Amino acid sequence: MRCLRRANKMDNQEYVKDQIDRYVYQVSRFLSGKNKDDIEKEIRSLIDDMLDTRCQGRDVSKDDLAAVFAGLGRPSELAARYNDSKRYLIGPALFPIYSKVLTVVLGLIIAATLLKNLLSIIAGKFSWTNLGNVFSEALGFFAIVTIIFAIVEWQGLSIDEIFNGIMGGKMDGIFDRKINLPPVPEKKARISRSEPIVGLVFLGFFIAVFIFAPQYIGFWNNGGTGFVSIFDLAVIRSVMWIFIICFGTSVIKEIVKLIEGRYTIRLMIVTIFSNAVNLVLFIYIIRNYPIWNENFPVQFMAAAHISGFSELQDNWSMITQNVFVGMIAFGTAVDTLSCIIKTLVYGLRNQEK
Amino acid sequence: MDDREEILANLIPELRRGTLVLSVLSQLTKPVYGYSLVQDLTAKGVEVEANTLYPLLRRLEKQGLVLSEWETTSNKPRKYYMRNVKGTFVYEELKKQWTEMVRSVDALLAEGKQNG
Numbered sequence: 001m002r003c004l005r006r007a008n009k010m011d012n013q014e015y016v017k018d019q020i021d022r023y024v025y026q027v028s029r030f031l032s033g034k035n036k037d038d039i040e041k042e043i044r045s046l047i048d049d050m051l052d053t054r055c056q057g058r059d060v061s062k063d064d065l066a067a068v069f070a071g072l073g074r075p076s077e078l079a080a081r082y083n084d085s086k087r088y089l090i091g092p093a094l095f096p097i098y099s100k101v102l103t104v105v106l107g108l109i110i111a112a113t114l115l116k117n118l119l120s121i122i123a124g125k126f127s128w129t130n131l132g133n134v135f136s137e138a139l140g141f142f143a144i145v146t147i148i149f150a151i152v153e154w155q156g157l158s159i160d161e162i163f164n165g166i167m168g169g170k171m172d173g174i175f176d177r178k179i180n181l182p183p184v185p186e187k188k189a190r191i192s193r194s195e196p197i198v199g200l201v202f203l204g205f206f207i208a209v210f211i212f213a214p215q216y217i218g219f220w221n222n223g224g225t226g227f228v229s230i231f232d233l234a235v236i237r238s239v240m241w242i243f244i245i246c247f248g249t250s251v252i253k254e255i256v257k258l259i260e261g262r263y264t265i266r267l268m269i270v271t272i273f274s275n276a277v278n279l280v281l282f283i284y285i286i287r288n289y290p291i292w293n294e295n296f297p298v299q300f301m302a303a304a305h306i307s308g309f310s311e312l313q314d315n316w317s318m319i320t321q322n323v324f325v326g327m328i329a330f331g332t333a334v335d336t337l338s339c340i341i342k343t344l345v346y347g348l349r350n351q352e353k
Numbered sequence: 354m355d356d357r358e359e360i361l362a363n364l365i366p367e368l369r370r371g372t373l374v375l376s377v378l379s380q381l382t383k384p385v386y387g388y389s390l391v392q393d394l395t396a397k398g399v400e401v402e403a404n405t406l407y408p409l410l411r412r413l414e415k416q417g418l419v420l421s422e423w424e425t426t427s428n429k430p431r432k433y434y435m436r437n438v439k440g441t442f443v444y445e446e447l448k449k450q451w452t453e454m455v456r457s458v459d460a461l462l463a464e465g466k467q468n469g
Contacts, residue, residue: 035411041423042387042432046403049388049429072404081408 016060020047023069030079039082047072090149098149102142108201109141110134112208119209119216185262189346196257203254207247211240218293219300228299235291242281249274263339263347271339279332283325292320373401375451377409378444381419384433410434418443 024047028040050068051060072078090098113134209216214236218229253274260267285291293299297312312319376399380390387407394401413419418440424431436444 038432039411041430042407045386045429045431046388046407049386049431050403053388053392071402078404081404082411 012059016051016065019065020044023047023072023075026075027079030076031082033083043072043078088153090146090153094149094153098145101149102145104197104200105141105145106138108204109138111201112204113137115205116208116212119213122216122220186346186349189263189342189349191257191261191263193258193261196254199254199257200251203247203250210243210247218296219303228293228296228303230293230296231291232293235289239285239289239291242285246278246281249277263343265343265347268339268343268347272336275332275336279329282328286321286325292316369400372451373399373405373409374413375444375447376401377406377413378418378436378440378447381434381436381440384422384435386424386431386433388431390434413440 024040024043027043028036031039047068050071051064054064054068055061117134214231215229215233216227217231218227220227253270256267256270294316295313297309297316301307301309301312376394377390380393385393387410388403390410391401391403391406394406410419410421414421414434418437419434420437421432421434424433
């Protein structure tokens with residue numbers, strides 16, 4: 001009888017030791033650094049003390065163990081208290097900007113892919129797989145944005161430093177305690193956030209359709225072959241890389257607007273550069289490549305049951321070559337001039353020194 | 354819905370947290386091990402959990418404010434901590450700050466009492 005009790009006692013001690021081993025092991029999995037072993041040893045000694053105080057000499061029960069472990073908390077949480085710096089994938093300093101960027105990027109992607117699908121519905125080529133792609137594309141961009149921000153976090157880069165770089169010292173001062181905040185721009189020199197964001201959304205739509213589905217830019221022929229594009233698709237595809245350069249400079253211009261938030265010399269230079277590149281490349285394409293669908297007016301009029309207007313077809317190449325170029329040139333000139341005027345008249349006032 | 358209790362449950366530990374280092378440093382004039390310090394402080398009305406105090410002691414050690422040593426002669430090995438010169442300096446400075454702070458805050462509270 002006595003032997004049996006002693007055997008039970010041995011079992012119990014082993015059980016308790018095993019449970020403590022398990023708990024400490026779980027904690028150690030989340031610990032890092034050279035003090036790991038020492039911390040484990042100290043936690044063991046702490047658990048011993050806690051059990052002693054609780055049991056006052058009697059055998060340790062399951063309940064005692066449970067109470068002590070509960071008092072220490074989950075192993076991962078206890079370990080986290082030992083790990084000095086709080087570790088984040090994306091920390092609180094970075095999070096507001098991360099969520100803003102994510103909203104804009106995901107909004108653009110989802111809108112663009114939905115539009116693509118909408119067009120495929122109109123074209124009668126809708127498939128559920130394509131709709132599923134909305135999700136996977138959004139997920140892909142979510143991952144890219146998250147990884148970029150996680151690297152920034154991991155590198156310990158402060159978002160203020162980064163912005164300091166981009167904004168050319170705008171934020172200086174707050175951090176070295178010289179008060180040197182940028183002056184409040186005059187009302188007419190301000191660019192509201194919504195302007196470049198709306199610009200980016202439209203650009204996003206247009207770029208998505210233009211690159212992935214130029215065949216849908218045109219009109220829908222009910223009786224006939226579906227969409228009739230205003231472009232010659234083969235030619236458009238062959239010069240797509242030039243268009244992509246144009247889109248790229250336009251996107252950069254809108255992003256600079258978003259960052260600057262006001263008319264500045266920097267923004268003016270970017271605008272002039274972007275608009276010039278766009279116009280030159282556009283004229284180059286129009287003059288050298290037959291990107292237009294030659295028979296567009298005839299096809300359109302046939303589909304719309306309009307007769308006459310044969311001048312339209314006769315003058316089609318003149319319209320596309322000159323009138324269109326003229327319109328684009330006019331639009332570009334207006335945009336460039338208005339930017340220059342706003343910069344020189346309002347933007348230069350109240351500027352940082 | 355009454356969330357007063359919940360708000361207080363968040364604010365009270367926050368209020369205490371800042372004073373914990375001062376309380377701990379005050380007790381480390383002689384070598385003590387973590388759990389005895391938990392019991393000591395609790396008995397003196399400064400409630401602290403072991404899972405808060407143990408990592409705190411290590412942080413103080415890393416900052417070079419306390420020394421530590423394992424006591425292995427008894428059958429229970431325990432790690433003892435004690436304030437060093439730097440720790441004492443920091444403790445004295447914190448104490449000054451605390452005294453001033455109590456005075457200022459007390460004055461504010463007394464003002465509040467007068468105004469109703």
